[in-house]
Amino acid sequence: MTVIQMNQAKPTSLLSVRELCVDYASRQGLKRAVDRVSFDVGANEVLGLAGESGSGKSTVAYAIARLHRPPAFITGGSIVLDGTDVLKLQGETLRQWRWRDVSMVLQSAMNALNPLLTVAAQFADLFRAHGIRNKAEIRERSAELLRMVGIAPDRLLDYPHRFSGGMRQRLVIAMALALSPKLIIMDEPTTALDVVVQRELLEEVTVLRRRLGFSILFITHDLALMSQFCDRIGIMLNGDLVEMGPPMQMVEAPQHPYTRKLWNAIPPLHPSEMPPRRVLENTP
Amino acid sequence: MAPLIAPAGPNQRVARPHEPPSAEHVLGSTRMGRDVLAQTIHGTRTSLMVGFIAGLVVTVVGVAVGVTSGYFGGRIDEALNLLTNVVLVIPNLPLMLVLAAFVGEAGPLTIAIIIGVTAWGWGARVTRAQTLSLRQRDYIRASELLGEPAWRIILVELLPNLVSIIGFNFIGSVLYALITEATLEFLGLGDPLALSWGTNLYHAQETSALRVGAWWEIAAPSLALVIFGSSLSLINFAVDEIANPRLRTLRVPKRILAALRPVGAAE
């Protein structure tokens, strides 16, 4: 099943996924979780991947970041990120590559931060793993990152459980920005947060994105949220990427029956169409 | 069954003292000239019986306390839980030693009861934890709302779900009982006239078997203990792997792995 609509591979394509296949091995045999998925993410672009649980969207995300673990195996296709053949990386090279070009923000920072280490230690971990050992520099950079997401730097010495859910997620975002990545993969980053906090967070992320210039691969099942936040949306169903295009097109002229079903499933706030993205663009 | 297998009566004087293993007496002889193999075989019966009974008592008491505590909650739970924790924190062997010392020469059955009465703590704690988590489930709540009496709910809805943990508990308790019984008897608290692995070891120690070089007297009951103990342990390990899905080792059949041709370098 090929993608029905796909942007032509731009020359400035940051991430290029071609015919990606991921299988799960079990006693009963191989189960295909991702079936020949292809898409591009451009520089400074926000691409959303929508779909219900089990559609394979998280699997794609983890595969791109080489975080998939047995029994998940990549069995076909290619992933090229900013010129690097991601699938060929291994050992020390792979380890060094991590977080530099692509970083992650996971769902519910409840569990994404090690509860037994201070925030400062977890930032320091990161820097030291990538060859930055100077304590003063680490402290300075960590403080800067916290300021960027609106958290007072003196909170570096606190433990994760002292932060609220929204603040914890901001910490994770700050960490994701630490090495100035080109792509940040966000896997359901706002699902565990309440609506107001959700919105604030995404607005901040937009501001940061404009300032620093990175792309986002945004995974969620919340279509309404996606349509406001993403430049393009891809719909996944049972391992296939069934449709891809700008949100307006998904709304006005959905090509695939599943896309249609998804949109119709959203209860509208007003009988008229969805609020346009203009709201976000007005924020300073 | 023992009399059928053993080559001679366990208390018969059949050989010269402290004879090493030979064709006639496969495991040698004790100080008193008794056949070690016969003693071991006869001892098996007693030891296993004690282990089984003690294990049963420990499991029953532990489960009863744990389920009651977990199901009824409130003050009952607080009281029983405190009791369980106290029993858990007081070291077992010294406790049993005091008890056994006052009882005098404890026959195997008495030892089984002593063990049963002191060692139920761990089982109670584990059962209580499991009961607490199961208690919140909807089908239990539903039964309560329907007015089913507590004992019925426990018996019909709760216990079946606790089976794997009770089984695990039981096997572990039997293992513990076997070891403890042997230890108590070795220390001289058992009935010297009884015949079990523990008393065999006791007699061996009393007659300085090791120092005289008669290692076989120690080896036989020890080996018996080890074999039984390890088997029980391994069974439990398997039960745990089956029952606890998280611990299940992900063993994907080789043929399936061979069919994979993962792209890119291995992790």
Next chain:
Amino acid sequence: MVFLLRRLGFYVAAFIAAATFNFLIPRLMPGNPIDTMFAQSGTVLPPESLEALKATFGFLDVPLPIQYLHYLGSVFTWDLGLSVKFYPLTVNQVLVRALPWTLLLVLTSSLTAFTIGSLAGTRAAWRRGGAFDSFGAPGALMLQAVPPLVTSLLALSLFSISLKWLPTGFAWDPMLDLTWSWASVWSVLYHAVLPVVTLALAQIGGYLVTMRNSMINLLGEDYITLGMAKGLTDRRLRLVYAAYNALLPALTSFAMSLGAVFGGSLVTEVVFNYPGLGYTLYEGITSRDYPLIQGQLMIMTLAMLSANFAADLLYIIVDPRLRRA
């Protein structure tokens, strides 16, 4: 802090429970408790000492509840009475003389076994299903099933008697005077090897499996995945992110298993003639020295409670979530 206070309260309750047990047992056994307990003493102790001894244990001409309070009083002032076998020493003196040896065995063996076992457990959990795990985990369990009794007998027979590599007993060379000289210290260490190793072997399997299982339970957590994504080295992930977090349940089970270690040390001491609490107790049992037997329950309980308390303190140090500002 509240946490610690509650734990302390619990320990006091447990201590009282042990004392109550000691109080009730002689009175619950068939026959006259005084006769049972002091039959031997009558031949050894002068009359006034005998009366004092009876008083310590609450055998006064007062109603039962008052007897109980009397006994509790004795226990809390650590008056454990006179030892019959070791007269004229008090029970306390006998126990205190033996305690350091037991502590040496228990502390050395358990700390070594915990460290080695837990580290091995982290390896097993990290490469689950690998060679180390497939053989290590069941192997550890099989080792655990071997009682300290058997291990010590085997060790004695093999290393002391057959191979004559290590001494057959005692805590130091009886020919030497126990001082702080090098010769003495060396002798002590030399004599401690077998008992400590035996005890350690008896525990190591358990710690390995506990650490392995608790680590496996948390390997799916997000912070591990994120740690890997961050590019942390395998080693740091395994030790600081996974093992450190798995340490908490491992500590709990360590504290709980100490009771068994004390029991195990009892047996080991008897086999190796090691003059610790266990051996002393053994002598007490054979000579029916009831004050001594009851006293050792109290001191063992006390040791166990202290160890648990130490574990609680450690817990607070490791887990920041337990510290209240």
